[in-house]
Amino acid sequence: MIAPSIKALILEQCLPILITKSSDKNVVMDRMSVPATAMTGDEQLQKYQEEFVHRRLLAEVPDLIKILQDIGQKASWQNRLEHRRDQMLRGRLDVSQYIRDKRRPVERPRTFPLIIQERQFDTPENRLAAGVLGSVRLMLANEVFPTNTAESILARSHFRTLTKYSRNDVFSAGRKSSFTRKDLALARFRVARRMTGNDGPYRQLLDWIDDWLSLAGLSDGSDNDRALDLALPSSDAYWEKIFEVWCLEQVRASLIRVGWATESSFRLHAARNTGPIAQFTKNQQVVDVYFQRQAPMGKGRWLDVSTQNALVGIIDVALSRPGTAPLLIDAKFRFKVLKASTSEEQYKMLGYAENFAHSQPSSGSFGLLVFPSDIVDRKSYSRGEFSRLTTLRTDLRSDLFAAYFDEEIKSWLKD
Structure with missing residues (x-):
């Protein structure tokens, strides 16, 4: 029986090369926790950056999909008032405009000035979610591993799932291929003050982004002593x-x-x-x-x-x-x-x-x-x-x- 400590040492010493090894299409991919030190602060990380990012993404996307699902079920929204005219009296009558119309000749067909209240999902946190969704889809579309390998098949499966979510009204209105720092800051502000009506999933989204950016080397304060998850077989x-x-x-x-x-x-x-x-x-x-x-x-x-x-x-x-x-x-x-x-x-x-x-x-x-x-x-x-x-x-x-x-x-x- 080989001790877990020996397994961990074997994995740490060969991880940079191991992540470049693709698996047979019938192999079941799993989520394996590995020491961050094995892939950070080393020239190997730069050499195998594409494989590292792709395996991290394949491991982390299921969490993102669950977060997007929870957001879509109860997304934040804001009201927008729109002035329009219609032959049918629907919505709220714009009384001031109606009185002004009385002083003018009657038009045929007759129309009524209305104030329509519309619920829109164009909020900072929804734009942030849409940007993350779009950027992850782009990364998955750039297949790193050969076709018909377990890694490639899993990437296409995640891509199809995210494509389905991208058609949701919550995410389609602000569909982007990236997110802005402004939306990230506004989303943090609104979640901290419980202004979204569904703070749990949005807070999870912010945590997911922080975790992703820190170990991708895009933000300060990465903690190399902790573990990270990669998509690898674990049998x-x-x-x-x-x-x-x-x-x-x-x-x-x-x-x-x-x-x-x-x-x-x-x-x-x-x-x-x-x-x-x-x-x-x-x-x-x-x-x-x-x-x-x-x-x-x-x-x-x-x-x-x-x-x-x-x-x-x-x-x-x-x-x-x-x-x-x-x-x-x-x-x-x-x-x-x-x-x-x-x-x-x-x-x-x-x-x-x-x-x-x-x-x-x-x-x-x-x-x-x-x-x-x-x-x-x-x-x-x-x-x-x-x-x-x-x-x-x-x-x-x-x-x-x-x-x-x-x-x-x-x-x-x-x-």
Whole structure:
């Protein structure tokens, strides 16, 4: 059993890259609370600003929809008096104008001067709600994630719901794509003095705006110690994906620590189907990083007896460079104490070496198994100079893991 504190640390360390990973269309999106420090005050936030804002929006929009629903059921309003003439005596007679008309010749058809009282929803707080609705619809329309992913499907669902609310008379009269600071200030004033007739939902709207602006970096006083909500799957199975992304982040950080440089964005949803997700360079040498791709291993030599199709193998992370076999990294989200056996996972890695051996530029193979644990421990096996298999148990709270991880990367690089 993996402790919640370990899960929280895994999530915090890989969150910037994790939010760029789109989910299959059948995955149910949930609302996951994450530490604000993982996405604020860091260059990663600027790099993945679009994904961050979009996931926050997908998580927060259900609250906004509920607020707009409550406002629409009992919206604030104001009376407006309109002077008009009509052949039918409806509304209130404009007596002073009627007396003045008596002194004039009678017109045919005869009309009556009327004062019509109309209820209008053009109040500062309704204009504010309409502006927020419009701006959120625009952001949802700008889809960040690929079509037919769970994130894209959820965004379109929220967009359709907000479009329906935008046709409500309360919000359509002042339909905008943004709101003004003036309306925000007036709405605060009117709600504070209970002038709206339905202060609860309008106060919730103001709180929603404050929360959104503070963590979007648009207002002062953001509190990085608190949590924020992002739209992410929260199933137990998804934690395996999170740990895989965490291992990818360790690869990125390790290569940088040992002197390699990259300009790759590490956007998982933008990665090509077969190509590397990132490329690192050093002294005119190149290392390609693959995430959940078979490409660097080549074609398997074990064939289906019926179809002759090769047995495939998808590794979590693979590092590839000319002249040597790739380094295969398998992330195992299973808690392993020191005495627990890892032979099953080790033989699986040796199976990769057997199936793809003929595709490698040398006869060797390199593998690294990573497990969360309550201790940092490393055990390596070798077969000559060109083959190495390491099992690495990691306590995420220890600095020793990074040192061991760097040594495995350097061993493969021959640095």
